[in-house]
Amino acid sequence: VNAEIVAVGSELLTPFRQDTNSLFLTDELNQLGVEVHFKDVVGDNREDLIRVARAALGRSEIVIFMGGLGPTEDDLTRECVAETLGVELRRDPEIIAALYKRFAARRIKMAENNSRQADVLPGATVLPNANGSAPGQWLETDYEGKARVIMLLPGPPHELKALFESQCVERLRAKLPPLFIAKRVLKVAMMPESECDARIAPIYTKYPQVQTTILASRAGEVQVHLQARAESTAEAQRQVDELATKLEDELDQRVFSSTGESLEQIVGYYLEMRGATLAVAESCTGGLLSQRITSVAGSSRYFLGGVVVYSNELKSSLADVPAQLIAEHGAVSREVALALADGIRRRCSATLGVGITGIAGPGGGTPEKPVGLVYVAVADGHNPEVVERRYPGDRERIRWWASQQALDMLRLKLI
Amino acid sequence: VNAEIVAVGSELLTPFRQDTNSLFLTDELNQLGVEVHFKDVVGDNREDLIRVARAALGRSEIVIFMGGLGPTEDDLTRECVAETLGVELRRDPEIIAALYKRFAARRIKMAENNSRQADVLPGATVLPNANGSAPGQWLETDYEGKARVIMLLPGPPHELKALFESQCVERLRAKLPPLFIAKRVLKVAMMPESECDARIAPIYTKYPQVQTTILASRAGEVQVHLQARAESTAEAQRQVDELATKLEDELDQRVFSSTGESLEQIVGYYLEMRGATLAVAESCTGGLLSQRITSVAGSSRYFLGGVVVYSNELKSSLADVPAQLIAEHGAVSREVALALADGIRRRCSATLGVGITGIAGPGGGTPEKPVGLVYVAVADGHNPEVVERRYPGDRERIRWWASQQALDMLRLKLI
Secondary structure, X not given: OEEEEEEEOHHHHOOOOOOOXXXXXXXXXXXXXXXXXXXXXXXXXXXXXXXHHHHHHHHOOEEEXXXXXXXXXXXXXXXXXXXXXXXXXXXOHHHHHHHHHHHHHOOOOOOHHHHHHHEEOOOOEEEOOOXXXXXXXEEEEXXXXXXXXXXXXXXXXXXXXXXXXXXXXXXXXXXXXXXXXXXXXXXXXXXXXXXXXXXXXXXXXOOOOEEEXXXXXXXXXXXXXXXEEEOOHHHHHHHHHHHHHHHHHHHHHHEEEOOOOOHHHHHHHHHHHOOOOEEEEEOOOOOHHHHXXXXXXOHXXXXXXXXXXXXHHHHHHHHOOOHHHXXXXXXXOHHHHHHHHHHHHHHHOOOEEEEEEEOOOOOOOOOXXXXXXXXXXXXXXXXXXXXXXXXXXXXXXXXXXXXXXXXXXHHHHHO | OEEEEEEEOHHHHOOOOOOOHHHHHHHHHHHOOOEEEEEXXXXXOHHHHHHHHHHXXXXXXXXXXXXXXXXXXXXXXXXXXXXXXXXXXXXXXXXXXXXXXXXXXXXXXXXXXHHHHHEEOOOOEEEOOOOOOOOEEEEXXXXXXXXXXXXXEOOOHHHHHHHHHHHXXXXXXXXXXXXXXXXXEEEEEOOOHHHHHHHHHHHHOOXXXXXXXXXXXXXXXXXEXXXXXXXXXXXXXXXXXXXXHHHHHHHHHHEEXXXXXXXHHHHHHHHHHOOOOEEEEEOOOOOHHHHHHHOOOOHHHOEEEEXXXXXXXXXXXXXXXXXXXXXXXXXXXXXXXXXXXXXHHHHOOOOEEEEEEEOOOOOOOOOOOOOOEEXXXXXXXXXXXXEEEEOOOOHHHHHHHHHHHHHHHHHHHHO
């Protein structure tokens, strides 16, 4: 079954705004066994909208219009779809009543143009919108002799998502052949996409019934998406799990999550599980590592704190790095990274300490210590570890890679 | 003049990938006086692609196809456009030669399928691709009796951008009526979009020749985009500048930039200009403020460092907040925010210190100190300032608002 998604709104044809709803809808439709084969963006223009509606209804079994359902003169979706179908809108008294109620509850007088939101395609089911005033519509109809499902959905993402999930998914499922899908996402740290593919392709190509997609997510993270369709959920799940197990065996410790967690969350889980605490001393990452760790709710249970020490003086006064050591080896060195990690660990009485020092650029590089050179250390009081890396890219990317490296070293230390 | 942008590629019809090139192209086209009136996404499917090409060429004067120019069987853009136009592709010997050279330089044997990249529409100008193997094409032709400009561009963003800027902009400009455009963006901190609009609408509505667009960028930042077209660049600039000056007068100190800088950059400029230095002590923002400040290249000239102090012990040991003060007022209080700001300022011998303490949630809230409550303080050794705020939204949003508030207080302190 094929679907087409039409985003309506002149703001989506500017350099400033982009449709993102279609990614959500595509995911939902795929899970029902529906493929999206066209996406269109069209402005608030009667002629253009009717043109797109005609093309979409001509070629797609399911057509989802998003946006253009508001009260203003620019909101043309309802009337253009009606015109395309050759039908007249009818004004629904129940929606009018609901609108009046909505405005009265807020003690605002309802402007007359709001009643346009009560215009309904003949035969359509009204889909109440819990998060906004414009209701959606669901219509099963014929277009040029072919059966079509048409949905009109509000444009704001939180309205669209809630409405689609609560009122469209089950209606669609009831129309479609029964389908059982299982999914799994393996997240892989610090391995290039091409290497990951080279290692697992010999395995997943033996499982043609499982759809395997490899995606480079952010720098230092690759995701392997597995999806199977079968006659029962159990069978689909069995197929996905069988392949996932083989891929995990092959990728071994490079897989950090197979159930959706982020790297920050995984490090947090391990720390909590081990009753361990963490403190960090950052130079070139400038707080990015702390910020990532504390983006996880509840991180205060294992993250004690950290320091951002740009100057040499602060490396000594806040993380107890001996001034002598900096003078001997330079601030960007293996030795200083280790001293930062152990210094902050002791200073905060933490189980583990992380130290990062490097040159994020664009300035500050030298032939011996070029932009992109980073040292990352983890101290646990027994076996300190430190790695030297040369990261490519700009300041933002170098900083991200360094924080990713630190999280991955923590993960491996805690496994 | 109207343009249509067609993104080709089945990956753009999955939940994982999205066309972003069209935002760049729209911006470039708008500056030439061209409006985008349709955008389409279509998969690597012959029938679908021809369908979209027919519709686009039927209704749009400029049609830009992106993607589908590679060497594989899936790359169908060249042949589908040829079929739509009813012409035969010719294989260009110069491109073949260039491809052989490219592969030879890398000491790789060229696979036969690469020669598909040398297939050119009759009459088209080949647009060399400095960053990839697939060249672009520019064709001026007739379709159903109407003059059309067709561009075939490679899909990878860095290839497309470089190629479009270097080879399409001037070609397009030569085809279009002369047009002179001036632009200006005012960035406004910590003012709701609706309030901003209410204050400036009475002014910008008197300048109908300047196109004014108000955009809520991130939490705590609104952008006012001004654009004018006139018979000369000087006249367009004059119109934009005249309105910009009036809007800046009205919005006064809420405008932090009118020439593109970010809030982090502006704070950095002011600090450097005053020869001042900065240190920060963060609790609930967990390093986000440090990370934002240090995302600016050269920030080491004014940012000394900071601490992330989740635990009460570290608030005392790293930022010299008296334990007594925390016991009396609680860690989330006006007093502790001020003590953090002044403690870190003294500890780092900085000109200015920032302290942030609050409850980012989702846990940890109480009726007296609910989730979203944040205190932000700036200390300068003379007139410390502190504000109490209640931010809406989730953990990420609350943390962002708090960091935004701190940057804005620093900015106002330094003006």
